[in-house]
Structure formats: structure tokens, C-alpha cells
Amino acid sequence: MDNALIIGASGDIGIRMTQLLLEKGIHVIASVRDHNLNKSEYLNTLKSDYKSQLILVSMDISAQESVEKAFSFISGHTNKLNLIINCTGLLHNNKGLQPEKRLEDINTDNLVQSFTVNSIGPLLIARYALPLLRHNDRSVLSNISARIGSISDNRAGGWYAYRAAKAAQNMITKTLAIELNRRSPNTICVGLHPGTVNTKLSKPFQRNLKLGQLTTAKQSVNYLYKVITKLEKKDSGKIFAWDGSEISP
Numbered sequence: 001m002d003n004a005l006i007i008g009a010s011g012d013i014g015i016r017m018t019q020l021l022l023e024k025g026i027h028v029i030a031s032v033r034d035h036n037l038n039k040s041e042y043l044n045t046l047k048s049d050y051k052s053q054l055i056l057v058s059m060d061i062s063a064q065e066s067v068e069k070a071f072s073f074i075s076g077h078t079n080k081l082n083l084i085i086n087c088t089g090l091l092h093n094n095k096g097l098q099p100e101k102r103l104e105d106i107n108t109d110n111l112v113q114s115f116t117v118n119s120i121g122p123l124l125i126a127r128y129a130l131p132l133l134r135h136n137d138r139s140v141l142s143n144i145s146a147r148i149g150s151i152s153d154n155r156a157g158g159w160y161a162y163r164a165a166k167a168a169q170n171m172i173t174k175t176l177a178i179e180l181n182r183r184s185p186n187t188i189c190v191g192l193h194p195g196t197v198n199t200k201l202s203k204p205f206q207r208n209l210k211l212g213q214l215t216t217a218k219q220s221v222n223y224l225y226k227v228i229t230k231l232e233k234k235d236s237g238k239i240f241a242w243d244g245s246e247i248s249p
């Protein structure tokens with residue numbers, strides 16, 4: 001694995017994954033939104049430790065022109081990516097988006113925000129990444145998904161926007177796998193569930209977790225990296241948990 005792209009490197013899982021790949025000697029292009037570029041102390045430290053092994057780029061996956069511009073910048077640096085991990089995700093924000101407990105909490109704006117980042121963003125990434133994944137070596141296009149996007153595993157209900165947007169993401173992963181099988185046969189496209197991880201995204205919802213259920217981002221990315229290295233062509237289109245088990249749609 002020579003070149004990797006981490007999208008959402010300002011997130012807790014994204015930054016730890018960036019660090020892990022750098023430690024493994026992989027060249028990493030890491031994307032963050034404009035407001036985070038050069039502002040994350042952690043990323044700045046990695047940049048000064050790894051110099052030209054780490055390239056930072058701005059990308060907002062909710063805006064098609066930003067994704068296009070970022071990939072045009074990336075193509076200026078390399079014509080080949082072996083690994084893409086989309087570590088972005090949206091569950092709550094300070095613009096009114098919170099997981100819904102009941103129908104009265106539903107509003108269009110929140111649903112649109114969630115689908116824009118969790119479902120449409122991954123598809124835009126694939127659209128612009130294709131030329132860089134299409135080469136003679138194995139390549140992996142992965143989105144950090146969530147077990148909550150599994151329809152068959154839905155026992156608790158609620159969280160309509162996030163649940164449905166991750167389920168849509170999983171459908172996009174499967175559909176991409178079918179197209180990539182034709183157009184980029186060495187590419188494996190998967191979704192990855194990181195476990196229940198101590199991050200900004202999960203912070204407000206950690207109260208009722210069982211002892212030992214919460215993992216660190218560092219542990220999670222180590223597990224996910226092992227899963228990624230073992231992926232085979234027959235795995236394309238599937239969703240895997242951090243322990244390598246397949247998650248049913």
C-alpha cells in the first residue's frame with residue numbers, strides 16, 4: 001500500500017487513522033474542511049513529523065465543487081491511490097441536528113443535512129476518485145459506516161436521519177461495488193463499522209453504555225486496518241465490523 005487518502009482527518013477516527021498509516025510508512029493525503037485546515041494542533045504535529053509523507057487538502061463533502069476541486073488537487077500529486085477511507089460522518093451538530101427519539105422530532109432540514117454528509121458525500125467521493133483507483137494494483141474504497149445502518153439489526157428504533165442515511169450509504173457501497181467490478185476491477189468497495197468509539201460524535205450518547213463497550217479511536221483504527229488488509233475481491237459491496245465479522249444489510 002503506497003498512497004492513501006483519508007477524508008475527514010479532523011475527526012477522532014480520521015486523525016488516528018492518518019497517524020497509523022503514516023507510522024506504517026504509507027504516503028497519506030488527508031482532507032479536512034476549510035475551517036480546520038492548518039488549525040488542528042494534532043494534524044500540524046503530524047505534518048511537521050512526517051513532512052512530505054503527509055499532504056493536507058481541503059474538502060467539504062457536502063459541496064460537489066469542493067470534492068471536485070480537492071480531487072483535482074490530489075491528481076496533481078499522484079495518479080494512483082491504493083486506499084481511500086472516508087472517515088466523515090454526521091450524527092449531531094450545533095445547527096439543530098440531533099438524533100430523533102420520536103416522530104415529532106422529524107424535520108426536513110435535519111434529514112437533508114444527514115443524507116448530504118452520510119449518503120451523498122460518499123457517492124461524490126467515488127465519482128471523483130475513480131480515475132485514481134483504476135490501476136493494476138489492488139485498491140480499497142471504504143466508507144466508515146455504522147451498525148445502526150443495518151435494517152435487519154434495527155431493534156431499538158429512533159435516530160431516523162442517521163440510521164436511514166447510513167443504510168442508504170450501505171446501498172451506495174453495494175451499487176458502487178457492482179459498477180467498479182466492471183470499470184475498476186482491482187477495486188474493493190466496503191463499509192466499515194468502527195465499534196462504539198470515544199469520539200466527538202458519540203460523546204453525548206455514552207451515558208448508558210455497558211462497561212467496556214466504549215473503545216478508543218486508536219484501538220478502533222488498529223482493528224479496522226487489519227480488516228482492510230485482509231479484504232478480498234469477493235468482499236466488495238459488503239459491510240464489515242471492526243472485528244472482521246460481516247454485518248447483514
Ligand SMILES: NC(=O)c1ccc[n+]([C@@H]2O[C@H](COP(=O)([O-])OP(=O)(O)OC[C@H]3O[C@@H](n4cnc5c(N)ncnc54)[C@H](OP(=O)(O)O)[C@@H]3O)[C@@H](O)[C@H]2O)c1
Nearest residue numbers: 010011012013060061062088089144146196197199201202
Ligand atoms: N464514534 C462512534 O461510536 C461511531 C460508531 C459508528 C460509526 N461511526 C462513524 O465513524 C465515522 C467517524 O466519526 P467519528 O466518531 O470519528 O466522529 P467525529 O470525531 O465527529 O468525526 C466526524 C468527521 O466528519 C467530518 N465532517 C462532517 N461533515 C463534513 C463535511 N461536510 N465535509 C467533510 N467532513 C465532514 C468532521 O469534520 P469537522 O471537524 O469539520 O466537523 C469530522 O472530521 C463516521 O462516519 C461515524 O458515523 C462512529
